[in-house]
Amino acid sequence: MENLLEKTIAEIVAEDISTASVFKKYQLDFCCGGGISIAKACEKHHINPTDLLNDLNSNQNKSDVPNLNFNEWELPFLIDYIVNVHHKYVTENLDIIDEFAQKVAKVHGDHSPEVIKIAELYQKLAADLAPHMIKEERILFPAIKAYLKDKNAVLPFGSIENPVNMMEHEHEVVGEYAKEIIALSNHFQTPEWACNTYKALYFKLNEFINDLFQHIHLENNILFKKVKAL
Ligand SMILES: [Fe+2]
Ligand SMILES: [Fe+2]
Structure with missing residues (x-):
């Protein structure tokens, strides 16, 4: 979790483009202004980093959909x-x-x-x-x-x-x-x-x-x- 905080928004979006919608939700620029770390972006925009990290993690789990009958x-x-x-x-x-x-x-x-x-x-x-x-x-x-x-x-x-x-x-x-x-x-x-x-x-x-x-x-x-x- 701490590791993720030090990564830049652009790095995270580049690794997994599905995270773009999470950053969009928090109105964080992931395109041209994505070169700052999550920790810094949260501080600057008064966002609770735990909320953002939770959303990023649940975004990752989305693909694990069971096979439903x-x-x-x-x-x-x-x-x-x-x-x-x-x-x-x-x-x-x-x-x-x-x-x-x-x-x-x-x-x-x-x-x-x-x-x-x-x-x-x-x-x-x-x-x-x-x-x-x-x-x-x-x-x-x-x-x-x-x-x-x-x-x-x-x-x-x-x-x-x-x-x-x-x-x-x-x-x-x-x-x-x-x-x-x-x-x-x-x-x-x-x-x-x-x-x-x-x-x-x-x-x-x-x-x-x-x-x-x-x-x-x-x-x-x-x-x-x-x-x-x-
Ligand atoms: Fe429908
Ligand atoms: Fe329909």
């Missing part, structure tokens, strides 16, 4: 998981990635025009995904839970298949934006000269789109499929 879960539990894991992840990361995308488009758009297109696509994706999740959380998911308890429950939209089909269509639209972003970024390969914000953008987009595909998979292939078969 979603297909065997009760549907209300699966719904709660989707909301608490995937919707929460989207809500927490949507704006951070937008900030990275806007900054990279502004600074590097002249000689990498694809980053401008990526920023635009990301904004379209975000503008669709946020209200989509609200519809699921406020209307569809409570209706599915009510329907599971009582097949004769009065639903606000007639058959349960109508909103399910609509959500599936919206998944296709955001999925297409995500695929275009993957192609434009050449599978998130940053150029040799990329700065830390550029690297952080591609790292976060990759993480975000992986999360999105898993999220859509759980809804389309498990939750909605089972609901349609009821």
